[in-house]
Amino acid sequence: MKWYNYLNIAYRALMRNKTRAFLTMLGIIIGIASVIAVISLGAASTNNIRAEIASTGTNMIFINPAQQSRGGINMGRDDAKSLTEKDVEALRSKCQYVTAVSPSVSVSGQLVYGTNNAPTSLQGVDIPFREIRDIKLDKGIFFSQHDVETASKVCLIGKTVVDKLFPGGEDPIGKYIRFKNIPLRIIGVLEEKGQNSMGMDQDNIVYLPYTTVQKRMLAITHFNTIYASATSEEDSELAVAEITKIMRMSHKLQPADEEDFEIFTQAEMLSMISSVTGMLTALLAAVAAISLLVGGIGIMNIMYVTVTERTKEIGLRMSIGARKQYVLVQFLTESVILSLIGGLLGVFLGIIVSYIGSFFLGWDFVLNFGSILLAFGVCFFEGVFFGWYPARKASQLDPIVALRYE
Amino acid sequence: MTNDVLKIEHLTRTFVMGEERVHALRGISFSVKEGEFVSIMGTSGSGKSTLLNILGCLDKPTKGDYLIDGVAVSELDDANLSTLRNRKIGFVFQSYNLLPRTSALEQVELPLLYNATVGGKERRERAKYALEQVGLSDRMHHFPNQLSGGQQQRVAIARALVNDPVMILADEATGNLDTRTSYEVMSLFQSLNAQGKTICFVTHEPDIANFTTRSIRLKDGLIISDTAIKTLSASEALAALPATEDYEL
Incomplete structure (x- = not known):
């Protein structure tokens, strides 16, 4: 057949x-x-x-304080005060595989302009942050080294914040908005980014000098996160190893001690x-x-x-x-x-x-x-x-x- | 000297139904020579159907020998029996058994599809020739529901012819047809027989048996008579039927 x-x-x-x-x-x-x-x-x-994720830079590295336990109680990471100016300086001066380092300290609250207000999060950062996150401005300028040193009351705002505080369409540049009675002068508007893949609005953000947040708003000296950029995506692992070494030194940890910080890379987030x-x-x-x-x-x-x-x-x-x-x-x-x-x-x-x-x-x-x-x-x-x-x-x-x- | 197409010796077939043994055939012997047109007659329960199944290689005898075209059937396995049916026997059934929604030509091609030695082109040619033999060359692409009963039975006969079998086995082939159409079909069988085809025709109608050359009668599993008969011509019988106006071939 x-x-x-x-x-x-x-x-x-x-x-x-x-x-x-x-x-x-x-x-x-x-x-x-x-x-x-x-x-x-x-x-x-x-x-x-x-x-x-790749568009925001695959070579980005975050350093967070580790979760801490005191007497068996997990204190979470927000209260940790382990990341300081000293760490940032050490990383800036000693790292070979890191091109930029910026501290970051955040605070949430209500922004007010005239009769309008908007809940948002304020992120205090340093100038290299612009390079690390590849921040583009729609109009205005980024804050200067002088602004950082003097803890200037200036800020850059995202599109969502603009829409909420200036619904009439007036130019926000040069206007003063208030955050807990602190007047902040708007010096720049960020380019619109839209929602990220997790549905988070990336335009509901305000950037300002980290010193302003630390000194004028929170009265603290530590950071929430340190952002860094590896020289390339391939060097990410080397950069992480290097950062770990330098951070341990900076925190004077003995070889037997557990690390009081955690390092994440964009590549890890990706996977x-x-x-x-x-x-x-x-x-x-x-x-x-x-x-x-x-x-x-x-x-x-x-x-x-x-x-x-x-x-x-x-x-x-x-x-x-x-x-x-x-x-x-x-x-x-x-x-x-x-x-x-x-x-x-x-x-x-x-x-x-x-x-x-x-x-x-x-x-x-x-x-x-x-x-x-x-x-x-x-x-x-x-x-x-x-x-x-x-x-x-x-x-x-x-x-x-x-x-x-x- | 003519060959025995069919040779049966002391054939018995017993069915076991629970405790009971039913003797359908109690030892019968006969042979059929090439070119004979044999009718096998008997009432229901006479063993006629059992004999037909055995002749058609669908069933095997309990005892006795059955040779078809010189081949001993009882020694064959299922696969070889299938091949034997395919090459040596052409079946014609009472209810035609045509496939629905299948053209006459494809019906006739069917046995050749199970014959690996026949290619596609030859298959078509042979199917066409078989349909010509039964006078249906103008109905090749008709479906069964577009054909009359007589035409359907002629498609079935063409299907039985297409493998050029040594014997055509007809089971009450006129049972579903009216008298006139029956005579037409018998006339076709007679002309095929005249061309040398061996035909075994199982029927219970004596007037149909009259068109054959030899009649074997069965009763209770035994042959009660086996006689040559004075053959009537089916085409003459057909001509003698009163003409009907509403009937067209």
Whole structure:
């Protein structure tokens, strides 16, 4: 028996009932399409987040105080006072793999201008911060070294703050806004950045000299975070090792002591976020895979009905010389053809859906060839697996009984 | 000397139904020579159907020998029996057993699809020739529901002919047809027989048996008579039927 004769026989049998063949395929089509779409859109969103993080500089390094325990009580990291001016100076003078270092100290509260007010967070930073975060100004200027040294009451504000405090559209430059009775002169407006991938508004921000926050608002001498830039992304690890060494020295830690600071890199953030989106994608794909399973059961169901309905045909085929094995292969071929064509249509549908989805979400369309290949593999497997028992049932029929079946 | 297409010796077939043993065939012997047109007759319960199944290689005898075209059937396994059915036997059934939504040409091609020695082009040619033989060359692309009962049975006969079998086995092939159409089909069988085809025709209608050359009667699993009969011409019988105006071939 030649293989194309099997195909020919199965094809003729399927074409006798096109509507049913299509409906049977529909389960597979939807299953495969959703798997392809979920994986493709998942990859697109991951790429999107990566691109976003990479755009803010993959060589960024954060140094935070470590969480501290006192008498068994975890004090969190906000109260820690371990990061100081001394650390910043040490890093600036001794690091080879670090190009810029900036302290950062934050305070949240209400900003007021005239009758308008806005809740926001004020971030006190140093001049190198502009280079580390690649801050661009829409208008105005960044504060100067002189402003930092004198703890000037100047600030730069983001687009959201502008919209809330100056709804009339007046030019904010040169205006004074108040924060807890401290008047701050606006010297610059930041370029609009929009939401980041976690949905945080990156324009609801005010930058000002860190000395102003430390001395005039909080009366403290420590920092919340120290930002640094590695010479390149590849040097990140070297920079981290170097920073660790210098910080330990600066904090006079003995070799046995635990570090009272923590270092994060943008690269770590990237892999963390990727692993989260990867997990979400896998979860959604698993849900989609269940629909694929249901589609397979649909094939099995229809194949059983088909075998019963075509009992007489099977009897006839046997009487004109079809061996048991031919009947088995015929029905198996039918179910494999159904699932493979269903898979093919599903792949097309999935590509179309993810293309449209990416387009409307503003992501770059990503096609994962691995998932397409996998989808076909699963389809073939489903066709054989779910087609096997009905096909076996067909091949085990007694031709004498089958011929007289009504 | 003509060959025995079919040779049966002391054939018995016993079915075991629980505790009971049912003797469908109790030891029958006969042979059919090439070019014979044999009718096998008997009432229901006579063992006629069992004999037919065995002749068609769908069933095996409990005891006894069955040779078709010199091949001992009882020694064959399932796969070889299938091949034997495919190459040596052409079935014609009472209810035609055509595939739904399948053109006449594809119906006739079907047995050749199970014959690996026949290629696509030859298959088509042979199917067309078989349909020409039964006078349906103008109905090749019709579906069964577009054909009359007589035409459907002729498609089935073409399907039985297409593998050039040594024997055509007809099971009540006229049972679903009216008298006129029955005579037409019998006339077709007679002309095929005249071309040298061996035909075994199972029926319970004596007037149909009259168109054959030899009649074997079964009763209770035994042959009660095996006689050559004075063959009537089906085409003459057809001409003798009163003409009907509403009937067209």
